[in-house]
Amino acid sequence: MYYSLYNLTIDSDFVLTNLPYFQKSHPANISIKQVDKLDVDVSLMNQVGAYCWLSSSSFLLSIPRLADFYVRDGQSIAVAVADDADMALVITYIQGYMLAVVMQQRGQLVLHGTVLQKNGCAIAVCGHSGSGKSTLAATLLTQGWQLVSDDVCVFDTHGKVLQGCHALNVWPDIAEVLQLSEAEPFTATMAKLQYVPQVSTTGNNGANARLGAFPLVAVYCLSEEQDDDQSDTLEEDVFAGALSEFKGMRKFAPLKANRYRTQFATAMGQDALFMQQCSAFLANTPVYGLSRGKAKLSLANLHALSDLISDSFEALV
Amino acid sequence: MELYSQKSSLNVAPMGDELVMMDTSQGQYFGLNSLASQIWSLLITPKSIDDLVVELMSIFDVTEEECRADTALFLQQLVDKQLVKVTTAA
Numbered sequence: 291m292y293y294s295l296y297n298l299t300i301d302s303d304f305v306l307t308n309l310p311y312f313q314k315s316h317p318a319n320i321s322i323k324q325v326d327k328l329d330v331d332v333s334l335m336n337q338v339g340a341y342c343w344l345s346s347s348s349f350l351l352s353i354p355r356l357a358d359f360y361v362r363d364g365q366s367i368a369v370a371v372a373d374d375a376d377m378a379l380v381i382t383y384i385q386g387y388m389l390a391v392v393m394q395q396r397g398q399l400v401l402h403g404t405v406l407q408k409n410g411c412a413i414a415v416c417g418h419s420g421s422g423k424s425t426l427a428a429t430l431l432t433q434g435w436q437l438v439s440d441d442v443c444v445f446d447t448h449g450k451v452l453q454g455c456h457a458l459n460v461w462p463d464i465a466e467v468l469q470l471s472e473a474e475p476f477t478a479t480m481a482k483l484q485y486v487p488q489v490s491t492t493g494n495n496g497a498n499a500r501l502g503a504f505p506l507v508a509v510y511c512l513s514e515e516q517d518d519d520q521s522d523t524l525e526e527d528v529f530a531g532a533l534s535e536f537k538g539m540r541k542f543a544p545l546k547a548n549r550y551r552t553q554f555a556t557a558m559g560q561d562a563l564f565m566q567q568c569s570a571f572l573a574n575t576p577v578y579g580l581s582r583g584k585a586k587l588s589l590a591n592l593h594a595l596s597d598l599i600s601d602s603f604e605a606l607v
Numbered sequence: 608m609e610l611y612s613q614k615s616s617l618n619v620a621p622m623g624d625e626l627v628m629m630d631t632s633q634g635q636y637f638g639l640n641s642l643a644s645q646i647w648s649l650l651i652t653p654k655s656i657d658d659l660v661v662e663l664m665s666i667f668d669v670t671e672e673e674c675r676a677d678t679a680l681f682l683q684q685l686v687d688k689q690l691v692k693v694t695t696a697a
Contacts, residue, residue: 537623538622538623538624538625538638538640538641539622539623539625539626539627539638539639539640540638541622542622542627542636542638546636561629561631561634562618562629562631565618565620565627565629565636566618566620568620568622568627569620569621569622569627570620572622573621573622573623574623
């Protein structure tokens, strides 16, 4: 089956989910093959994690009792699935992690962020795992925003962000609070639910949506930091959040901190490329720090944070 | 006389009117503010502190004494962080 993701065509042995698909294609840009066993010489690669090896053009992730994934030259993913593996989880790894590595190998800028768009203009909500990216994105989806990509923000060579997978992974309690009744379990081993938002057919987002690439209006970097002077609170003594803009060279540190798998990209020798891409694509794009406080996000928090984003977005467009 | 010039192993990228640089030999990132970026741009060819002071005084409204002191301080910071090449003029 052939699929479309990040404006590339994928020929996959695995059934991918929530992606446009079709039966026939010209030669695909990326092939995903299921193999019985991987034969990879790791002596030529650097070990960068307990189960992970890489070089400038190859990447191996070997997860016991799940699968071995081998990504090469930004063109191919070979997967050897373990017996009795959770296939839905394998596919989750392929669609998120592995295809992000493919895009990094292709030399494209990839940030660790969830992308949303309104009227054809996109924002990226970045942050480390567990920072609340998807939770905040789910809140924004209930307020008229459209999902572009969850967890992976891929740029094209012109600095636009590319359409990713049409699904968002959200915590069950958040899905309940936000009344995302369509959210449902995707794998037996993942705690998060998968939410596939309805795609709006109205609004002024047609051209960019058809092209699958959106101009990025702003980047919001979530953090738990809360300065003493950031004492704005809501009625229930809940921290209302604080937005501060990074300017000039100070943009670079938060962008680097939110580069997708930044330690891997460094090991792939892409630091200078990353810096040049940030300069080329993001020098004129506002980058904000969005402090969410240390406490677990409540609905009041989420609405306050989403208001900060929406207000600053409206002031920019 | 010592001449200062940009080190060739640096990758430099503008962010607005400021600069981010990465020294591939040190594996470190550095940032230059707007003023520092302007001085840095003058070092594309080797220059003495006297050359720099003359050029900077033609750009900024500053006394020679103040300009020389600030430039010397900045150059020393660049030397300390190994961001410039220092050669001796014949």
